[in-house]
Every structure is written in C-alpha cells, then in structure tokens.
Amino acid sequence: MSPLQIHNTLSNKKELFTPINGKTVKIYACGPTVYDLSHLGHARSAITWDMVVRYLRFSGYDVIFTRNITDIDDKIINRAKELGIRPEQVAREYTFGYWRDMKALNIGLPDFEPRATEYLSQMIAFIDQLIKAGHAYASEGDVYFDVSSFKEYGKLKKQRLEDMLVGARDLAVSQQDLQERKKSPLDFALWKGAAAGETGWQTPWGFGRPGWHLECSTMIADVLGDTIDIHGGGEDLVFPHNENEIAQSEALHKKPLARYWMHNGMVNIDAEKMSKSLGNFKTIQDLLQTYSPDTIRLFILQTHYRSPLEFTAESLQAVKNGLQRLIRAANGVSQDDAEKLASQMQVAESAFTKEELRKVGAAFAEAMDNDFNTAEAVAVLYGLADQINTTAEIEKRLSHIYALQLYAGVLGLTLEDTSQNLDSATSQEIMSLVLQIRQEARAKKDYATSDLIRNKLGALGINVMDTAGNGAAWERS
RNA sequence: GGCGGCAUAGCCAAGUGGUAAGGCAGAGGUCUGCAAAACCUUUAUCCCCCAGUUCGAAUCUGGGUGCCGCCUCCA
Secondary structure, three states: OOOOOOEEEEOEEEEEEOEEOEEEEEEEEEOOOOOOOEEHHHHHHHHHHHHHHHHHHHHHOOOEEEEEEOOOHHHHHHHHHHHHOOOHHHHHHHHHHHHHHHHHHHOOOOEEOOEEHHHHHHHHHHHHHHOOOEEEEOOOOEEEHHHHOOOOOOOOOOOOOOHHHHHHHHHHHHHHHHHHHHOOOEEEEEEEEEOOOOEEEOOOOOEEEEEEHHHHHHHHHHHHHEEEEEEEHHHHHHHHHHHHHHHHHHHHHHHOOEEEEEEEOOOEEEEEEEEOOOOOOOOOOHHEEEEEEOHHHHHHHHOOOEEEEEEEEOOOOOOHHHHHHHHHHHHHOHHHHHHHHHHHOOOOOOOOHHHHHHHHHHHHHHHHHOOHHHHHHHHHHHHHHHHHHOOOOOOHHHHHHHHHHHHHHHOOOOOOOOOOOOOOOHHHHHHHHHHHHHHHHOOOOHHHHHHHHHHHHHHEEEEEEOOOOEEEEEEEE
C-alpha cells in the first residue's frame, strides 16, 4: 500500500495515512443544504472528495463514501416562504438540481446519501442519549448541547473556550432572547422549537426541528460507525459545524469521530469568498454553458485542494486551452490513430507495463501521495501528452495514450473529445454550404460532381430534393 | 478584539533546507499552397520587505507590510 500522507486539520500537519481496518476506508463528507442552485464552491468541494475517493480506490483501498443532503433547515423554510411553496418542494427541486449538476461534472455517486428528513427518529434518539448522559439540556422547547460538559471543545479549531466567549459576546447582545435560553453563549441547538403549523416533528421536548450539526453525527454513527477514517468538508465548516459534530459524537460515544479531518479551500471572486450570502457566486449551470465539465474539473484540480482558488474568466479560459492539448493527445492526433486506438488498446495495455511508464506511474503516485497534490499530478499528464506528440513509434504512442487516459481518469477527467460534436444550427450551415457547392456544379453542368454529392448524402440518410426555382431542399430520410 | 492561513514570472500555479515543476498568454523558428494542429527555442540570477540561523533558504527563526478565512448561515 502506498505511503499516502494526508493533512489533518486536527493536528494541522501532514500525517501518514493508516486506515483503522486494513484496506477499508470510511469517508464522510458534508454535502449541500438544498435551498438554491449549486455553485462553483460546491463543485470544488464535490470534485475534491470525488478525487480523493477515486485515488484511494486506485491505490487499492475499499472505500465506503457517504455524503449527506441537508433537506430541512431554516434557509429552506425561508426560501419556501419567498416562493410561496412548501419546504419539501424547495428541498426536492434543489436536490434534483444538485444531482443533475454532480452528474454533469462526472462526480461519482456516493455509496450512501442520507437525507436529514430520513433521520428524524435517529436524531431524536441521539438527543435523548445526550440529555441522559448530561451533555444536553432542554430549555423552553429547544434543546442545547452543554459545551462546558465536553472538555475538548475547540480542539479542531484550536481555540480556547475563553477566547470564543469573547467572540460570542457580540452575538449574545444581538440575540438576547435566544441567549437567555442558553446556559452559555457557546451552547448550540440540537433541537429548535417551532410554532404549530410550521414544518416540524413532535418530540418529548416539544414540536420543532433538528439543529443543523446533529444530522452529520447521527448519520455517521448509523451508516459508518462511531469512528471513521476521513471526514471531509469545506474550510468554512471547521467552526462551528465540524467542531460541534465532534462535541456531540465524542461526548456520547467516548471515541474519536474521525481520524483524519480534511478541509478544502474556498473559491474566491475578486479576492473574496464566493458565497450565497455575498451573492457573488457562479452557478454550475451557468458555467456549463461556456465550459466543459473537464475544464471546470481541471481548473479546480490545478490548484491544491487546500489553497484558495481565485475565479477569473481568464484563468478558466487558460485551462480550457491547455485541456485541448491533453484531449488531442489522449485521442490520437490524427484520424488514423483514433481508429487504431480502438482496435489496439489491448496492445497499449500490455505495453503499459514497460519500465518507462513505471516511472510515470511513480511520479503520479508520488504527487498524489503527497496530500493529493493534483497540481503536480496534472503536470504528469502534460508530460505524457508531450511524449505522445513527440514519438512516431505506434506502440509507444499507444501505451502512453493508455497511461494518459488512465491517470486522467483517476482525477475524474474524461478527456472526451467533443470537438467534433455539432449543434443543429451548425449542421444547417454545413448543409447549406454543401448544397451551394452542388448547385454551382449543376450550373456548370458538372453533373458528375453534383450526383456524387447527392449520392453520398443519400448514403448518409439525407435526401436531397431539387426544386424548380428555389435550389435544393434536404431532409433526413 | 481572538484564532488560523496566504504572499513565487503578464496571468493561473507546484515546490517546506541543496540551488525555481506544469499550464495559459507573449516572442522567434520548423512544418504547411495558406492556415490549424504538432514540434523546437525563448520568457523569474530570483520567490512581499528587513534582520538572523546555516557551507547552503523561496523553503527555518524574529520583526514588518499587504491580503484572505473563521469567530453568525455557508462547500
């Protein structure tokens, strides 16, 4: 097994990755709250975990990957009010939207994808256990986690309780009535009371809905177990979300929630974080109008997952241009090669075992083993493209094409050549051009040429029909 | 105010002690009827500034400056 190193937010260091149980790796990543269209920030997060899962599987691990969907939340309820529809409808619409976008971006399906509304009974049981264990208390229809009961609170964010209290003071002033129900401003809601008629569920503590952090703790315990190998999420979730997950789960189970905590960096626009609240986001749907899924993925993977990623149209265009070279190389530069490629992939696969490609594989693995350094891994892909383009030896070309496709695939890049896919407007123009050339041949009484065109088109399933005075019309037969 | 992170060429971006990957853009060239593609050459004596440690630092230490994130919903 490879000597994979992973940066762990808990220790703030790179650590050698060793799974709890042999080759099995249990991963949980925080998914979206479905109240609006997904944007590039969601894409970065999803692509990051997709890349991690793909590489771990490529390295020989059996990965169990779980990603949740938060489908009940204040933001969803507020959105529903704005739109005048039920929260369930909002959640359903944007859940489908998320799935559509993830599929478009070639992101693999998680092995489990629990939704918060499927976990009410488990969440209620979780709260009940926390109360019985003295880690939570009910207060006027709400239930709060007692932060003072969990000594390690703040270990992920690495902030002392006293310092956090200072920070929480302003909030306490602005939300006086809320704070009066809590023992400490740092205590967070496990359950929020709701008025009758609002969306909610009945519990021993009253009618209401779950706090946001609770679902992740509950789902992890239910789907994967008390301690998982890797927990992933956006950097902005470190505090309070992930910190609170740790508090809930570890207070109850007395075991570490996750051994490795991984966090992806934010996407910035004009040096500011892309976020819903700032309104400066680019939706995945919008981006896909202009850029291919591979372009978006390569744009994200050319930066290390923990670094901030600056979004500009220029850099996305630059990636698009660079990707062209990889695609051309991966699909054979000439038509000849493309045809041979299909029939000789077997040859390529056997040639792939040769020594020179071992070095390429080692370079790729070395990059990825270093905390998933995809920027370096991408450089390996470009190196392969150079090799392909500078040799005329067919066997070497094929084996390197095989390697390029293989490693690109580990990064989730398809390198699919869509350069010859024509839209219908373009097809119309081309037919118009062909028929114009044919018309000029007929005008010169060059019937050999005009008949050749008509017969060839006929063989392609296109009927050409000459008219008396309006040139020729065509249709698919 | 507290905590954390970042500063590398025109742009994007790797590199955490051994003498600056890769991509884009630019320049020159080869090939070509002309293009395109592809290929070759070229583009940071230097990695925000100052001081220090070291035989040796973009990489370590200290001090500045600037930017960002979290502390409130957020991938």
